[in-house]
Amino acid sequence: MHAIRLHAFGPAENLTYEETAAPEPAQGQVRVAVAAAGVHLLDTALREGMQGPLPELPSLPTVPGREVAGTVDKLGEGVPAHWLGKRVVAHIGFAPGGYAEQTVTEASRLHELPADLDFAEAVALIGTGRTTMGILQFTDLTPESVVIVPAAAGGIGTLLTQYAKRRGATVIGLAGGPEKVARVRANGADLAVDYKNPAWPDEVRTYLKEQRDDRRATVVFDGVGGDAGLAAVDLLGPGGTHVVFGWSGKGLHDGEALTFTEEELAERGISQVNVLGPTMMQKAGGDNPVRTLELAALAEAATGHFTPAVQRFPLADAAAAHRALENRGTMGKVVLIP
Known part of the structure; x- marks a missing residue:
């Protein structure tokens, strides 16, 4: 099979398209085409060698990627036979291996897909959709809500917009x-503006x-921070909520x-919810938050409430996909197609 392999941490060019042996599923695992x-x-x-939230960096060489959709083509020992041939999507967790024509994961991570759900859109839902549903736990949107979504053309921003409009919000x-x-x-x-225009x-x-x-x-869904995030917060009225889930923006507080502070929030008359780290999962609760x-996001798609935005790249062009994502040159969820 073909896969993208990383032999040394560094720039996007270090991602190479190679032929390698197909993985074999262990006990309790399946292989997905x-x-x-x-x-x-x-x-x-991770490609740069930054550990981030993972317990450790993967050993090299590695095949990156943690979100996949496809068809189960082989079963490991102990996996029920009905999974063979099923259309599935899975977040394969901390174990890499997604940027490939075939990968393995635990059967317990699988979600069966309906025939009418596109594989690329399913991938967007299992990661981006899951995060979106986690963010939305911290708000109660109504027709009286006025919502600002920085990075609204991105994967999460697209879904937040769709959800808020369904609830009648501006x-x-x-x-x-x-x-x-x-x-x-x-x-x-209701209004789309260019944050590159200083007068926005x-x-x-x-x-x-x-x-x-x-x-x-009344609500700012802030995944960017920076100058755009701060300007959006300045538009919040008393009693408004600043929901923080990222920091991809540029300018003030770049990189965080x-x-x-509590004093600044009191002066503004607003509240702030930071959903990063364990907060989101603690809010979801249950044995497997x-x-x-994930199920909530897939259910939104099944009812037609979520239509993910997806930008596709050939698997062989993974380096180009990384560069585009880093340079904010993408719209929606970036997906590699073998």
Whole structure:
């Protein structure tokens, strides 16, 4: 089979497309013929040799990738026979191996897919969708809500917009550049603005004054931080909530989540919820909170409430996919197609 292998930590060019032996499933595992493999921003950090939230870096050489969808083509010992030939999606956890034509994972991680769900969209749901459902646990959106979504053209931003609109909220989506702004508008945002335009906050204030009876924003779903995140928080009215789940933005606090002291929050009259780390899973609760959120995301798709945005790259072009993701040149979930 063919796979993407990393022999040394470093730049995207270190990802090489090679022929290698197909993996064999161990007891309790299945082998999946991969039809789509997800690319996560964490993958780019691991490629550079940054451990991040993982207990340790993978030993080299390694095949990156932790999100896959495809068809089960071989069963390990003890796996029920009904899984053979099933269309499935799985987050394979800390064990890498997704950027390949075939990979193995525990049968307990599998979700069977309906025939009408695209493999690439399924990959988006198992990671990005799961995170989105985790974020949404911390809000109660209503038709009175005014929601600001920085990075609204991204995978999570797309789903947050769809969910908020279904709840009747007013959604203001931020994106960088005309093409992304158009995508946000087509996704249903009431107002889509280009955060590269320094005057974008005034555009939002004018819209709210003229179209929404001068209401203030009630929720900011902030996965970017930086200047854009701070400007979005400045638009929150008293009683508003700043939900923090990332820090991909540039400018102030570059490289870290945008947080405020208790005194700053009191002065602004807002609250802040940081859903990073274990907070999201603790909120989901249960014996397997990860699977609970995965099932919730897949259920949203099954009912037509979630339509993930996906940008596809050939498996052989994994290095290009990494560069595009790092340079904010993508829209939606980045997926590799073998």
